Amino acid sequence: MTSEEMPKAYDPRETEPRWYELWEREGLFRASDAPDDDRPTYTIAIPPPNVTGSLHMGHACRTTFEDVLIRHKRMQGRNTLWIPGTDHAGIATQVVVERQLKREGLSRHDLGREKFVERVWKWKEESGGTILRQLRKMGASCDWSRERFTMDPGLSRAVREVFVRLYEEGLIYRATRLINWCVDCRTALSDLEVESEENVEGELFDFAYPVAEGEGEGEVVVSTTRPETMLGDTAVAVHPDDERYTHLHGKFVQHPFLPRRIPVITDAELVDPEFGTGVVKVTPAHDPNDFATGKRHDLDEINILNLDGTLNAEAGPFQGMERFKARRAVKEALEAKGLARGSKKHLMTLPRCQRCNTIVEPIISTQWFVKMEPLAKPAIEVVERGEVQIIPEEWTKTYFHWMRNIQDWCISRQLWWGHPIPAWYCERHGHVNVGREAPTRCGECDETQFRQDEDVLDTWFSSALWPFSTLGWPEQTIDLSRFYPTDDMETGYDILFFWVARMIVMGLKFMGDVPFRRVLLAGLVTDERGEKMSKVKGNVVDPLDVIGGATIDELLAKAEKSGAQRSGLDYLEKTYPEGFAAYGADGLRMTLLSYSPQSRRIALSIKRIEGYRNFVNKLWNASRYALMNLDGAEARATGEPPAAPRELANRWILSRLGHALSAADQGLEDYRLDDASQALYHFVWGELCDWYLELSKPLLASDDEAVVRETRATLVHVLETTLRALHPMMPFITEEIWQRVPKHDASPKSIMVARWPEAEREGRADEEAERDMAVLQAAIGAARTIRAEHDLPRKKEIPLVLRAADGARAVLEREQAAIRFLVRASVEYDGNVDAEIPPRTAVSVAEGVTVLVPLAGLVDLDKERDRLERELKKVDKDLTGVEKKLGNASFVDRAPPEVVDKERARLESLRAEKTQLEAALAKL
RNA sequence: GGGCGGGUAGCUCAGCGGUAGAGCGUCGGUCUUACAAACCGAAUGUCGCAGGUUCGACCCCUGUCCCGCCCACCA
Numbered sequence: 001m002t003s004e005e006m007p008k009a010y011d012p013r014e015t016e017p018r019w020y021e022l023w024e025r026e027g028l029f030r031a032s033d034a035p036d037d038d039r040p041t042y043t044i045a046i047p048p049p050n051v052t053g054s055l056h057m058g059h060a061c062r063t064t065f066e067d068v069l070i071r072h073k074r075m076q077g078r079n080t081l082w083i084p085g086t087d088h089a090g091i092a093t094q095v096v097v098e099r100q101l102k103r104e105g106l107s108r109h110d111l112g113r114e115k116f117v118e119r120v121w122k123w124k125e126e127s128g129g130t131i132l133r134q135l136r137k138m139g140a141s142c143d144w145s146r147e148r149f150t151m152d153p154g155l156s157r158a159v160r161e162v163f164v165r166l167y168e169e170g171l172i173y174r175a176t177r178l179i180n181w182c183v184d185c186r187t188a189l190s191d192l193e194v195e196s197e198e199n200v201e202g203e204l205f206d207f208a209y210p211v212a213e214g215e216g217e218g219e220v221v222v223s224t225t226r227p228e229t230m231l232g233d234t235a236v237a238v239h240p241d242d243e244r245y246t247h248l249h250g251k252f253v254q255h256p257f258l259p260r261r262i263p264v265i266t267d268a269e270l271v272d273p274e275f276g277t278g279v280v281k282v283t284p285a286h287d288p289n290d291f292a293t294g295k296r297h298d299l300d301e302i303n304i305l306n307l308d309g310t311l312n313a314e315a316g317p318f319q320g321m322e323r324f325k326a327r328r329a330v331k332e333a334l335e336a337k338g339l340a341r342g343s344k345k346h347l348m349t350l351p352r353c354q355r356c357n358t359i360v361e362p363i364i365s366t367q368w369f370v371k372m373e374p375l376a377k378p379a380i381e382v383v384e385r386g387e388v389q390i391i392p393e394e395w396t397k398t399y400f401h402w403m404r405n406i407q408d409w410c411i412s413r414q415l416w417w418g419h420p421i422p423a424w425y426c427e428r429h430g431h432v433n434v435g436r437e438a439p440t441r442c443g444e445c446d447e448t449q450f451r452q453d454e455d456v457l458d459t460w461f462s463s464a465l466w467p468f469s470t471l472g473w474p475e476q477t478i479d480l481s482r483f484y485p486t487d488d489m490e491t492g493y494d495i496l497f498f499w500v501a502r503m504i505v506m507g508l509k510f511m512g513d514v515p516f517r518r519v520l521l522a523g524l525v526t527d528e529r530g531e532k533m534s535k536v537k538g539n540v541v542d543p544l545d546v547i548g549g550a551t552i553d554e555l556l557a558k559a560e561k562s563g564a565q566r567s568g569l570d571y572l573e574k575t576y577p578e579g580f581a582a583y584g585a586d587g588l589r590m591t592l593l594s595y596s597p598q599s600r601r602i603a604l605s606i607k608r609i610e611g612y613r614n615f616v617n618k619l620w621n622a623s624r625y626a627l628m629n630l631d632g633a634e635a636r637a638t639g640e641p642p643a644a645p646r647e648l649a650n651r652w653i654l655s656r657l658g659h660a661l662s663a664a665d666q667g668l669e670d671y672r673l674d675d676a677s678q679a680l681y682h683f684v685w686g687e688l689c690d691w692y693l694e695l696s697k698p699l700l701a702s703d704d705e706a707v708v709r710e711t712r713a714t715l716v717h718v719l720e721t722t723l724r725a726l727h728p729m730m731p732f733i734t735e736e737i738w739q740r741v742p743k744h745d746a747s748p749k750s751i752m753v754a755r756w757p758e759a760e761r762e763g764r765a766d767e768e769a770e771r772d773m774a775v776l777q778a779a780i781g782a783a784r785t786i787r788a789e790h791d792l793p794r795k796k797e798i799p800l801v802l803r804a805a806d807g808a809r810a811v812l813e814r815e816q817a818a819i820r821f822l823v824r825a826s827v828e829y830d831g832n833v834d835a836e837i838p839p840r841t842a843v844s845v846a847e848g849v850t851v852l853v854p855l856a857g858l859v860d861l862d863k864e865r866d867r868l869e870r871e872l873k874k875v876d877k878d879l880t881g882v883e884k885k886l887g888n889a890s891f892v893d894r895a896p897p898e899v900v901d902k903e904r905a906r907l908e909s910l911r912a913e914k915t916q917l918e919a920a921l922a923k924l
Numbered sequence: 925g926g927g928c929g930g931g932u933a934g935c936u937c938a939g940c941g942g943u944a945g946a947g948c949g950u951c952g953g954u955c956u957u958a959c960a961a962a963c964c965g966a967a968u969g970u971c972g973c974a975g976g977u978u979c980g981a982c983c984c985c986u987g988u989c990c991c992g993c994c995c996a997c998c999a
Binding site for chain 1: 993
């Protein structure tokens with residue numbers, strides 16, 4: 001009933017959505033909150049993607065990883081919870097909706113704040129769920145009934161609660177400081193949101209400040225990379241010990257464009273007398289060093305910039321100019337006044353806005369900050385004590401370095417979309433009132449009228465609470481007590497500081513416990529050249545295209561629409577001329593799992609995806625074969641291997657199954673899903689398909705009913721167990737096949753909730769079978785080599801003579817049928833290992849077995865000579881190595897005896913091989 | 925300026941103290957009754973360079989050269 005319905009090639013497009021719907025409908029993803037459920041839990045909080053987002057390879061990679069962990073633990077019987085959700089993503093979302101408005105010819109200011117925010121909500125309801133739908137296509141088994149959004153009422157409440165408590169403890173404060181300002185986003189940014197572009201070719205421009213009238217003669221020459229900032233200069237500084245300028249101490253220079261005399265100050269901290277002229281212009285309002293200097297000397301802080309990056313009234317004649325225009329204008333004006341003193345090339349670092357790439361301006365502004373140092377301390381300690389384990393471990397150093405040098409966190413943003421800051425200012429005095437609700441009466445005066453702070457919080461502020469806010473905090477819910485702390489947090493290393501560190505901080509502060517036990521940091525997915533995927537470069541590989549397939553025209557059209565450059569489109573066309581086939585979610589998942597998590601870069605290759613798609617198909621066909629042979633038979637999968645199998649192939653595959661399961665377990669335990677998936681991949685393809693299924697053919701055709709029965713029982717057991725072991729990695733195809741496998745009546749309705757297989761239970765270690773099988777494989781391999789090298793057509797049966805010492809010979813005699821079938825040969829045995837080799841005979845040696853094929857004049861003797869010489873050369877090389885090793889007295893004395901014994905045994909077998917090969921060569 | 929990671933087969937990478945591995949690619953052969961998205965076979969490496977430790981080093985140590993990334997206020 002089953003195998004006939006299975007087409008030769010597996011098509012994931014039909015299968016995958018069908019099973020996902022069933023799983024979801026049956027509620028199999030749901031974690032239990034039943035009060036009497038005392039199973040151990042396992043929890044992962046998803047790194048919430050931006051609501052604006054759509055699935056990219058980074059998400060696909062993490063989703064796969066997390067889903068494997070969750071499915072594995074679920075099969076082990078844990079009460080598993082994978083909390084899904086999205087992040088409101090402040091700027092990103094606001095920009096999307098603003099862009100939409102622009103198409104209607106409107107700006108957010110036309111709507112006003114309230115209407116605008118309403119509009120964003122509307123947009124969020126309509127199109128915000130895209131990415132979560134896409135996660136389903138990957139097979140993500142999230143508990144959708146617990147989906148959260150960082151601006152849900154519950155989570156917003158958590159945000160206010162945290163803000164208020166931190167404020168009350170003095171850990172949140174409002175201050176006027178030099179902050180990073182993005183003139184394009186028109187908001188303050190935290191230090192982390194500023195990316196520095198290194199080694200930019202810039203210009204160091206020199207100009208002179210004339211000494212002010214009545215202060216003496218001459219001038220001082222200063223250098224700057226930002227000439228326009230001189231409009232905000234309120235001092236020039238020299239080193240106190242620099243004798244060149246002693247005469248100017250306490251004097252003034254004259255600002256060339258503004259009615260301002262500027263003091264000459266001495267400052268040993270700011271000024272390096274060796275650098276340039278040894279004079280530094282000081283702009284406290286627009287440079288961090290100068291700001292600090294200004295504080296030390298109580299200098300005026302003159303802000304010259306408007307929030308949009310144009311110059312304000314302080315700039316005098318330059319007022320209203322855009323900042324870079326002003327830069328040129330100031331230089332020209334200095335030229336005109338004869339004050340320019342030349343310029344030179346200068347390599348510098350440019351601060352840019354992480355989001356829009358605009359050059360960031362340091363400006364003085366009043367913002368809200370979190371005092372980080374006291375909060376960071378316990379967060380450092382839990383990692384030191386291993387209560388939170390960071391994997392791969394080398395990231396702990398990075399974590400410590402950042403946490404130990406932590407700066408206060410600027411959390412206010414001048415946006416409209418986000419969590420409003422729960423601070424109100426009384427109308428009369430502007431007294432600050434922070435609270436969970438709007439105040440009715442000022443805490444410091446009697447005022448009852450307030451205006452709320454207009455800023456919103458950094459989007460990472462609410463993300464930092466994610467592991468407990470999603471579970472209902474500050475309410476004491478069952479979920480919170482049951483699922484916090486979560487177990488594993490898997491995310492990209494690029495947000496180690498943005499997110500991971502802050503979750504640890506907030507978790508410890510408000511839950512008194514770590515938010516998760518392990519942090520798994522994944523690398524960045526790049527294109528096959530190792531270049532970062534970007535829309536402009538046109539090298540973005542969309543997981544959905546990989547899953548469902550896309551023609552090159554579709555890919556090109558999409559890339560072009562999202563703004564790819566010509567070169568990007570060319571690359572795309574050249575690299576994927578055929579587009580993508582529908583590789584399916586299972587194939588993609590398996591591919592993503594195969595990359596080492598140690599690596600910082602995952603250079604995704606379509607060829608590799610194709611390889612794993614082929615693996616999926618291989619599994620399909622292997623199952624097809626198995627099911628064909630089980631059709632109508634009484635064999636059922638029971639979860640137990642057949643008792644006392646006698647056939648070598650059956651014993652061997654059960655033993656190998658055990659090994660594969662152990663290796664998979666080990667990989668999962670170590671979070672080396674690459675090892676786990678490789679172990680199963682090689683078991684399925686290299687052992688199950690390449691050897692066992694082939695060997696099962698003669699067994700299933702046997703006249704001996706007992707042999708057939710035993711083989712069917714083994715086949716169904718190995719297949720069913722393998723499917724369960726592969727299920728976390730390839731959920732769809734394993735379900736599709738598993739449903740067709742004959743099982744006993746009590747088996748669960750889905751493989752998702754079937755029992756995770758264990759090496760000791762489902763496998764059956766059998767060293768003898770493994771040894772015997774190695775002999776058989778060697779003999780078959782050697783015979784095949786001869787066949788291939790001599791172009792002996794497959795149809796022609798060849799006469800084989802197998803020579804081996806007693807033990808090995810007995811194995812080969814017992815397995816005669818297998819050899820006949822796999823090599824298509826007649827077989828004779830010869831126990832006399834040292835006997836003469838007949839003339840004109842092809843010889844190959846391996847594992848103590850000598851395979852002889854009389855060539856009977858049919859074949860090219862030169863070819864055989866070449867081959868033998870090649871084999872001999874290899875043996876000789878190995879032999880030289882072993883002889884040298886054993887000839888070394890220190891090795892024999894000092895190496896562990898088992899190593900020496902192993903080498904001796906090897907020496908023996910290599911010598912025997914050499915003798916055989918030489919004899920063969922001589923007889924040719 | 926500090927820190928981290930990497931340099932292994934043509935390509936992408938795994939391995940990490942006891943005989944150099946995988947996938948893809950290459951070459952030769954096969955429509956063998958699960959699979960041509962397959963099968964069988966073959967070739968391919970002074971494991972960046974130089975020292976050192978060790979009976980033994982791709983693996984550990986030191987130095988060095990390249991290539992990435994992160995952090996940092998040098999005008």
